[in-house]
Amino acid sequence: MTTTGMPDLLAAMDRLYSPGGCPWDAEQTHESLVRYLLEESYELAEAIETGDRPGMREELGDVLLQVVFHARIAADDADDPFTFDDVARDLTDKLVRRHPHVFGDAPVEDLHAQWDAIKRTEKQRASVLDGIPAAQGALARAQKVVGRARRAGLPVGTTAVDEHERTSSGGRTDAAAYADELMELVRRAEADGVDLEGALRARIRETEAHVRERERTDAGRAAGPL
Numbered sequence: 001m002t003t004t005g006m007p008d009l010l011a012a013m014d015r016l017y018s019p020g021g022c023p024w025d026a027e028q029t030h031e032s033l034v035r036y037l038l039e040e041s042y043e044l045a046e047a048i049e050t051g052d053r054p055g056m057r058e059e060l061g062d063v064l065l066q067v068v069f070h071a072r073i074a075a076d077d078a079d080d081p082f083t084f085d086d087v088a089r090d091l092t093d094k095l096v097r098r099h100p101h102v103f104g105d106a107p108v109e110d111l112h113a114q115w116d117a118i119k120r121t122e123k124q125r126a127s128v129l130d131g132i133p134a135a136q137g138a139l140a141r142a143q144k145v146v147g148r149a150r151r152a153g154l155p156v157g158t159t160a161v162d163e164h165e166r167t168s169s170g171g172r173t174d175a176a177a178y179a180d181e182l183m184e185l186v187r188r189a190e191a192d193g194v195d196l197e198g199a200l201r202a203r204i205r206e207t208e209a210h211v212r213e214r215e216r217t218d219a220g221r222a223a224g225p226l
Helices: 007-017 022-027 029-051 052-076 084-097 110-124 138-151 173-193 196-221
Strands: none
Touching: 007 022, 007 052, 007 138, 029 196, 052 084, 110 138, 138 173, 138 196
């Protein structure tokens, strides 16, 4: 595995962000780039899930661009500068540290539990739930919470909702009941090793395709015979 393209990429990013480079790039900050990082990550996920190999290659590049862009901005920080090399070295050290069964003599045990335990020690976390992004989608966040709790041997339950509590005025189902049902589905999916977020995205794509096909069919009928 070679990385001969990396120096050229870093040089191009440095030129774009430095004086005399691209005015738009020069105006960007870590904060202004967050939306693009999220968009590119979702586009990469879609390319992977749909088997779009050319798209996957392109979107991996777009995600990598976000990494080098943030690193270039960070290099000019007056208080706490760091570079892409710092990021790469930190990542390498982390990979070695978190895989003692590969780079050390530790036995291969429950890898997920081992990973969680190492992260908890590294970051001095008080809870197995620390570090789960608050901005993550609700479904993905729920599955992450359930997964970490399960690997730590902690119970994850929902408040029981009886038939009286399940309905509100007018016979409408209470929102808490839906939330309980979703959490139960999350627990089942996590226990079965199902990526519920990815499965839902796949089903949404199928639904979208069906709707678009129906729209084309209806439009053809409305147009009538040629």
